[in-house]
Amino acid sequence: MDDQLTLDFTARVLRDAGIKLAADHAERESPGWGELALGYVKEYACYHTEFTGEDCRMYAESRGFEAPPHKRAWGSVLLSAARRRIIKKIGTRQVQNPRAHMAIATLWKGL
DSSP states (O other), rough: OOOOHHHHHHHHHHHHHHHHHHHHHHHHHTHHHHHHHHHHHHHHHHHOSSSSSHHHHHHHTTTOOOSSSSSHHHHHHHHHHTTTTSSSEEEEOOSSSSTTTTTTTEEEOOO
């Protein structure tokens, strides 16, 4: 395996582990949080042609939805929505949060 493939694989494993830890923590603090969050993703995807996870999170929180202990828990919800064919990845875009230092996020589309 070449060095880039090894780095990509390691990065993916670490990303997925971090997402799982955050999602598990959210579920311990608020059982059923993930399924409720998924409902907000479904709702948001019906009315927006393209969006980021940050957009969904802000939408849910603006409606009084409980924020998870760590925002990374939303990654699990979005990946679940993609696996369930509720949304699909269409590209990337910079996030709006200045504290994220112009990070790049997945751009999603509802199906």
